[in-house]
Amino acid sequence: MFKSTIKAAAVAVAAAMIAAAAPASAADKLKVGFVYVGPIGDLGYSYQHDVGRLALQKALSDKVETTYVENVPEGADAERVIAQLAQSGHGLIFTTSFGFMNPTLKVAQRFPKVKFEHATGYKRANNVATYSARFHEGRTVIGAIAGKMTKSGKIGYIASFPIPEVVSGINAFTLALKKVRPDAEVRVVWVNSWYDPGKEAAAAKALIDQGADVLSQHTDSPAPIQAAEERGIYAFGQSSDMSKFGPKAHLTSIVDIWDGYYINRAQAVLDGKWKSEDTWGGLDSGMVVLSPYNPGMPKDVAAMADQIKNDLIAHKITSFDGPFNDRSGKQVIPAGQHLSDEKILTMNYFVEGVVGDLPK
Amino acid sequence: MSPDVIAAVMMSVVAAATPLLLAALGELVTEKAGVLNLGVEGMMLIGAVAGFGAAMVSGSWIVGVIAAALAGMAMALVFAVLALTLLANQVATGLALTILGVGLSALIGRPFIGVPLPRLPQLYVPGLTDLPIVGRLIFGQDFLVYLSIALVVGIWWFLERSRAGLVLRAVGESHDSAHAIGYPVIAIRYLATLFGGACCGLGGAYLSLAVTPMWAENMVAGRGWIALALVVFATWKPLRTLAGAYLFGGLAFGQLFLQGLGFSVPSQFLSMLPYVATIVVLTLISRDATRIRLNTPACLGKSYHPDH
Numbered sequence: 001m002f003k004s005t006i007k008a009a010a011v012a013v014a015a016a017m018i019a020a021a022a023p024a025s026a027a028d029k030l031k032v033g034f035v036y037v038g039p040i041g042d043l044g045y046s047y048q049h050d051v052g053r054l055a056l057q058k059a060l061s062d063k064v065e066t067t068y069v070e071n072v073p074e075g076a077d078a079e080r081v082i083a084q085l086a087q088s089g090h091g092l093i094f095t096t097s098f099g100f101m102n103p104t105l106k107v108a109q110r111f112p113k114v115k116f117e118h119a120t121g122y123k124r125a126n127n128v129a130t131y132s133a134r135f136h137e138g139r140t141v142i143g144a145i146a147g148k149m150t151k152s153g154k155i156g157y158i159a160s161f162p163i164p165e166v167v168s169g170i171n172a173f174t175l176a177l178k179k180v181r182p183d184a185e186v187r188v189v190w191v192n193s194w195y196d197p198g199k200e201a202a203a204a205k206a207l208i209d210q211g212a213d214v215l216s217q218h219t220d221s222p223a224p225i226q227a228a229e230e231r232g233i234y235a236f237g238q239s240s241d242m243s244k245f246g247p248k249a250h251l252t253s254i255v256d257i258w259d260g261y262y263i264n265r266a267q268a269v270l271d272g273k274w275k276s277e278d279t280w281g282g283l284d285s286g287m288v289v290l291s292p293y294n295p296g297m298p299k300d301v302a303a304m305a306d307q308i309k310n311d312l313i314a315h316k317i318t319s320f321d322g323p324f325n326d327r328s329g330k331q332v333i334p335a336g337q338h339l340s341d342e343k344i345l346t347m348n349y350f351v352e353g354v355v356g357d358l359p360k
Numbered sequence: 361m362s363p364d365v366i367a368a369v370m371m372s373v374v375a376a377a378t379p380l381l382l383a384a385l386g387e388l389v390t391e392k393a394g395v396l397n398l399g400v401e402g403m404m405l406i407g408a409v410a411g412f413g414a415a416m417v418s419g420s421w422i423v424g425v426i427a428a429a430l431a432g433m434a435m436a437l438v439f440a441v442l443a444l445t446l447l448a449n450q451v452a453t454g455l456a457l458t459i460l461g462v463g464l465s466a467l468i469g470r471p472f473i474g475v476p477l478p479r480l481p482q483l484y485v486p487g488l489t490d491l492p493i494v495g496r497l498i499f500g501q502d503f504l505v506y507l508s509i510a511l512v513v514g515i516w517w518f519l520e521r522s523r524a525g526l527v528l529r530a531v532g533e534s535h536d537s538a539h540a541i542g543y544p545v546i547a548i549r550y551l552a553t554l555f556g557g558a559c560c561g562l563g564g565a566y567l568s569l570a571v572t573p574m575w576a577e578n579m580v581a582g583r584g585w586i587a588l589a590l591v592v593f594a595t596w597k598p599l600r601t602l603a604g605a606y607l608f609g610g611l612a613f614g615q616l617f618l619q620g621l622g623f624s625v626p627s628q629f630l631s632m633l634p635y636v637a638t639i640v641v642l643t644l645i646s647r648d649a650t651r652i653r654l655n656t657p658a659c660l661g662k663s664y665h666p667d668h
Contacts, residue, residue, distance in 0.1 A: 039466060039577040039578070041466060041469065041576070041577040042577060043576065187620045189616050189619040189620050190619060192628060193581070195576070195581075197567075197572040197574065197576050197579050198376070198379075198567055199581070199612070199616070200572075201375075201571055202375070202612065202613050202616050203616045205368070205375075206369075206613065206616040206619075206620050207620050208368075209368045209372070209617065210620045210621065212620075221572070221574075221576055222476075222574065223572040223574070226574065230479070244474070245476045245574065355622045356619060356620075357622075357624040359624070
């Protein structure tokens with residue numbers, strides 16, 4: 001309750017700020033608004049979106065003007081914030097979290113001339129486009145690296161919430177891991193938060209205590225990297241380059257890059273060429289990038305990782321090539337086929353090699 | 361489990377328990393003086409950011425720890441002026457302090473985001489620290505862990521055995537009587553509130569300097585509320601607070617550990633446990649008129665003005 005009170009207060013203040021700032025803006029520039037679910041100080045997901053916003057601001061500084069509202073809760077408040085942005089003359093609005101889907105569509109109906117872009121959702125309209133990144137492709141690469149780097153064959157995986165994006169990441173990682181090291185297993189710990197450094201560190205320690213010697217995470221703080229560094233094992237970062245939190249431990253991070261997409265979409269509005277469409281970019285689009293490998297990583301491992309990355313970019317392989325089985329041993333897809341986008345977006349099972357149940 | 365794993369697990373439990381213990385001890389003393397400060401979360405956040413910032417700028421963890429305590433006290437002072445001098449409602453003021461702490465710490469912390477720091481140094485006694493299982497647990501902790509244990513003993517002695525502690529409790533039990541005997545009620549409540557703020561600041565600093573040596577917005581993540589619950593859970597007893605902090609810390613870590621082994625414990629259920637335990641204790645308090653209720657300061661949360 002308290003948290004929502006705080007958030008509501010923050011939203012009210014932010015909304016007032018937007019309203020106050022509106023009359024002062026130049027009339028001929030395209031105003032681009034961003035709505036973030038977290039603080040831009042999270043150094044992870046919302047932070048990377050803001051890096052994209054700043055890149056847009058810099059690239060088209062004479063033609064666009066950007067605004068952002070951070071810490072917006074996914075609910076009724078979101079609708080108010082989005083409507084406020086639309087009302088105050090924004091021509092293009094990015095709503096960057098899954099839970100903003102319905103509020104975005106509702107507001108879009110009321111403001112048909114404003115263009116909306118919703119991240120990680122699946123509902124579109126004439127003036128609502130959707131975009132996301134194939135984060136699981138990055139996980140395929142790091143899963144293979146983990147297979148080469150582990151001695152114990154036990155990999156720790158710190159997960160946030162059992163939603164398809166996270167589950168498909170765990171599965172992509174595990175499939176790639178087991179191709180390199182068939183006897184390896186992935187131990188998943190759910191911390192039920194995108195962002196709680198203390199809990200993420202505790203989860204990392206619990207996994208290390210159980211013999212994990214490589215950690216992967218789908219939470220946003222660098223705490224697991226720190227824990228890995230302290231205990232002298234390896235880890236992969238998430239969302240942004242986290243190497244400085246564990247110079248020895250950090251092998252690479254999966255980094256989300258929205259810069260190019262935001263610039264292209266704003267440019268399309270300026271050129272009058274904007275269309276409602278669905279963009280799901282992977283390594284090939286530059287939306288998902290791996291940060292520089294740890295210099296201590298053996299050459300052959302780096303070469304293998306690059307090979308997998310290039311094969312994914314060239315669409316020679318996918319993250320979910322058959323054959324593979326789910327945890328109960330039932331075949332998900334036979335050899336020679338790969339999962340459709342829809343199957344990936346609705347994934348709700350673990351593949352063989354994952355220890356622990358998927359919370360229902 | 362091998363001895364090494366047992367030792368590592370116990371170290372992790374200490375790390376989870378210490379911030380709760382520090383903050384709860386501070387709040388315990390504050391509440392024993394009859395002051396209900398719900399701003400624990402906010403004071404911990406300010407302590408965390410001040411401790412991290414000072415340690416980063418000065419390069420010394422000692423400066424960081426001192427800064428955290430002072431910053432927590434500064435927040436408590438804001439509360440004290442509003443609630444004790446100006447007689448604002450304590451519940452509302454405490455909540456406002458938390459909201460202020462969340463925002464202010466985020467603002468102050470902007471330059472510290474993404475900066476790594478070394479962890480608080482841990483004691484190393486040749487021979488002793490290398491003992492199996494208990495070696496690191498007893499002889500390998502950092503300053504704040506030892507301080508938290510010392511505070512348990514110190515506060516127990518102060519409240520139960522010292523004259524000053526008796527006066528503080530008297531102020532919390534009946535401020536009118538304490539005033540009538542000639543004790544400065546407001547001054548004593550100020551001191552207790554400031555002490556509470558300093559402890560909460562240290563609890564926050566333990567997170568930003570030892571558990572995860574970094575600053576991240578809102579990194580206390582609700583532990584201030586657990587500390588508040590812990591004071592009630594421990595029925596305002598320092599030794600029970602120690603046990604409660606380690607119980608809550610152990611539960612928090614234990615559920616993550618079990619998940620890693622493949623047990624499916626609904627983690628939402630375990631996150632809920634500290635609060636359920638507190639509600640149970642509250643129910644017991646309301647039923648048990650003599651034994652438990654006697655520990656509850658009778659004037660808790662009541663404003664006091666000498667002229668009334």
